[in-house]
Amino acid sequence: MSRNNLFSREYLTRRDFLKGSAAAAASVAVFGAQRAQAEEPAQKSLEEPIRAGIIGTGAQGTFLLSNAVKVPGVEIVACCDIYEPHLEKSLILAPDAEPYQDYRRLLDRKDIQAVIIATPLHLHAQMSIDAMDAGKHVFCEKMMAYSIEQAKAMARKQRETGKVLQLGHQRRVNSTYRHAYRMLNVDKVCGRVTQVRAQWHRNGSWRRAVPDKSLEKQLNWRLYREYSQGLMAELGSHQIDAVNWFLNALPVSVMASGGIDYWKDGRTVYDNISVIYEYPGGIRCTYTCITTNEHEAYYEMYMGDEGTLVVTPEKGLLFREPKAEQLVWAPMAHKDESKGKEAIVLDAGATRRAREGTGQEEIRTDASQDDYYVELEEFFQSVRTGKKPASDPESALQSCVTCLMANNAAQTGRKIQFNEKMFQI
Template sequence: MGELFEAISLPSLLRSSIYHPSTSGGVYMKSQSNRRSFIARSGAVAASAGVIAASAKSYGRVLGANDRLGVGVIGAGVIGRAHFGVINNLKEKNNLLPVAVSDCWKTRADQGKEMIGAESSYSNYKELLDRKEVDYVVVATPEHWHWTMTIDAMDAGKAVYCEKPLTHTIPEALAVLKKQKETKRPLQVGVQAMSDDSYITARDAIRKGVIGKVIQAQIEYVRRYDSKKGPWRVPDEVEKYQSKPADLDWKAWLGSAPQIDWNPNHYFEWRCYSAYSGGICTDLFIHRITRIMKACDLLYPRRVVGMGGIWQWPDGRDLPDNIEMICEYPRGMTVYVLGTMSNRVGIDHLIRGYRGTLKFTKEGWVAEDKDGKILAEHKKTGGEDQNLHHTNLHNHIRNGETLNCPPELGLAGVVAVNMANESWRSSKVMGWDSKNQKMVPADTLSLSHEPEEVTELPS
């Protein structure tokens, strides 16, 4: 894959057959601001069997007074406000300086500034990127803007914490990873459960053969929404803002998504529409599939099926309100991601091997053989906690601590969930064209049914 990144130019990525301007957000807009020189020595990029590893070497850098980290937040909506809470929690402990908040709705940007005690607020995120005091940027916007803002931030010399998913589409994720390799900027993907050590310790146990040859994994994400609202509907907000707020830049919010008149449903309920989001798969399942990928040394799936529909809330959304996905991986295993937004009854999160089964619990995990004998167990430290995930990025910037969710893992997750969505949309099994780094109908490829040698992901 390392050679491929050198060979594929950004324009060719965007001309890919899986890039749909009608459903992909953001355009490539290289920041004109001067690149910061806060990194004095870059981290080495490790490559192994086509997998580019996130560097664990120090990004030695010049920080503010007393090793302070200046932070800027792009996006002051619901997710952005969750990050405001994290910043306030860690402000003193991790020596953070809130510098600026940006949102295309200036009222929200101003509110965010007050919430974290930042110095400035902007409606144009590039003004935030121009601030020399900003060392790292949190991207907490709708999915269709992730790649543009992340690339611009890295071009401006900033480290980035990008909310999940890394990007809206596969070509965008490839472009982000390519840019990260060019700039050497630290990039943490916001799948915060990766800061729960259950998954990396499970991986170590699996590598040691504790449960034997791994064959299958299952995991779920279940919710039960109100019968009148459905997933992500907020009727009170929609009703309140039938007219666009005067200080909300609607054109900026749309980016390169289809240019439509003000629509409060699209603004407040963007996860229901494919122009801005991948819905359940990219917003929820990304949390689950990433856990299994890390535990089982998985990167790109061989085949993916997505099954579901708009079954309970036919309310104008164009993404399924119930969906499930099945991924077949080259190592010779299948991953089931089961879910519903209509029923909260869950299933066990577990990995099945020939010798035993590893089951994740609230306390960590336990591996048992077929007779229930405990083969190994782990009491976790950490958890699905944004405070820990931000702290991991802070430690990476300061002393080279290994990132818990580097962009390589973020890209692999984007590939899996986008293949599931495309399978649902097209009613076809999707295959991964590893040579050309894109998804295509599986029946157009000569895909093996035999297991391949496992390539261990970098620590």
């Protein structure tokens, strides 16, 4: 298929697609392992199955799809991508799905109730809005949208249509995060929080190999401003969402500095950025995102006058300040050592057992489940029940505004004051 055809809008039958594709046989072998996973028998649901489609089956779309096919009571009946190799891959994971290259043809299908959108950032708003207009519930990847106006339009469309709109901030369903949130805000294990430090540090260009130069911007969209909002959108939005959530607050101002200082490869988004947010009550959050050193990788750290909580999706650690009183349950807690200091390891399961019968909200403790699976399970539950998902349009808009204003501060060299209107839908 020629590149021009990749952008054509015709509907392909599954048979035509596979017959015409020489690469399909090869990719069956390459993706054999995922296929075996996808073919694990799904549990039977007594309820009517939800028919769903996916738009954008690149790196993240494939992860989501491999999890979506395992959610009981869900049938993935359509896959859409403009890039043939990615579309092929999706059909291996969802063998009964019909392939599409034009997402609007997928949205035309009346039997589809929900769509998963995992396309480049600049397409999130248009596709989500079109999907809700077509009567579909939407799970859309983060960051919510390319611009604040687009994100607000998505949130307004959700209110107008009453459809579920969930955004892909999977930390919201992670058991360690949910546990850490309660430790910080209910048990107040850090005392009064005064500072936050967060980072996502990688050592790599973020660049993808392209089979043909003409595909550079299509495949490396993340590196170009016309499609991408760079590190703050791609990595920061997860963590800033978590900081807004954990502090139960929105920042009042932001200062930032960023640049293209190492990867001089034609990209137009920063390869490093340093940000200072001020939150109410004099709490400052410093955030850095870099691509030249991966020491200590990623975390959010909440510092209070009685302790420090370090949270990642894989692990949560609590360090008490030397002057703080010992927590009554500390002697029973699982301990770890980090840089010569003893830390209490956050164990969501143990805390849940301790709270059983107290009527407090249950924390999902099955840490063996992929967060992507859990968020999709939550999405399809919301489709069935109408219950608001944890990563809802309101919180996702807040994360989007918080991140975009950091970019703005870095680009203009100005300290930016947030105001209520910026966050209003």
